[in-house]
Amino acid sequence: MEVPLVEIFSSVQGEGKYVGCRQVFVRFADCNLRCRYCDTNFECRGQWQLNDLIVEIERLMAEVPTHSISLTGGEPLLHWGVINELARRLSGTKIFLETNGTLVDELERVIDVIDIVSMDVKLPHSIGRDVFEDHRRFMSTARRKDLYVKVVLDGETTVEEFDRAVEVIGSVSRDILLILQPVTVVEGIRAVPSSDLLKFQARALRHLSDVRVIPQTHRLIDVP
Numbered sequence: 673m674e675v676p677l678v679e680i681f682s683s684v685q686g687e688g689k690y691v692g693c694r695q696v697f698v699r700f701a702d703c704n705l706r707c708r709y710c711d712t713n714f715e716c717r718g719q720w721q722l723n724d725l726i727v728e729i730e731r732l733m734a735e736v737p738t739h740s741i742s743l744t745g746g747e748p749l750l751h752w753g754v755i756n757e758l759a760r761r762l763s764g765t766k767i768f769l770e771t772n773g774t775l776v777d778e779l780e781r782v783i784d785v786i787d788i789v790s791m792d793v794k795l796p797h798s799i800g801r802d803v804f805e806d807h808r809r810f811m812s813t814a815r816r817k818d819l820y821v822k823v824v825l826d827g828e829t830t831v832e833e834f835d836r837a838v839e840v841i842g843s844v845s846r847d848i849l850l851i852l853q854p855v856t857v858v859e860g861i862r863a864v865p866s867s868d869l870l871k872f873q874a875r876a877l878r879h880l881s882d883v884r885v886i887p888q889t890h891r892l893i894d895v896p
């Protein structure tokens with residue numbers, strides 16, 4: 673089985689609920705979205721044989737005790753067949769899925785082998801369309817596991833789309849952890865003002881039980 677990869681490395685998780693945990697990151701190629709703030713290169717840099725990938729993961733895990741394997745991208749669920757096979761071969765290792773939360777059918781094919789789901793909720797202004805209904809269905813399946821969701825906030829985020837995102841999350845469960853992540857500024861993207869960050873958190877806390885503001889910490893300490 674061939675696996676289209678961008679890179680594989682050991683580092684700390686820089687975002688969300690498990691920030692600071694040591695992980696092996698397997699970055700799959702390709703994505704089904706084109707977010708305006710995307711700072712990830714998801715072009716394929718090589719086809720790996722599955723066996724070679726497992727050997728490399730095990731080598732990295734032997735070097736440093738590791739919390740989990742982060743399957744990231746791009747969008748890793750485009751490669752759901754590989755995910756199933758990887759998890760089967762790495763039985764006993766925690767599998768952490770970083771996903772844009774839109775590929776519902778693909779999630780259903782792998783959910784049994786996933787331990788933690790870190791899901792983005794995409795706001796319409798950032799991807800040019802509304803995928804809230806996909807997100808609702810995705811969360812309904814993902815909440816069988818350890819699920820948390822992230823919303824990236826930038827200077828163009830509107831109250832209307834933010835409230836809609838909170839309503840969709842709350843309609844699945846008010847106890848889903850929501851991380852508000854201020855955008856890391858790249859060319860053409862405006863930062864969210866700090867005062868707005870606090871207002872967005874206050875709005876979400878009226879409907880959800882746990883809402884945290886956490887920036888991309890790996891950028892602060894300059895690790896991949």
Ligand code: SF4
Nearest residue numbers: 703705707710746772
């Ligand atoms: S879903 Fe993630 S990888 Fe894909 S375009 Fe958006 S930010 Fe980039």
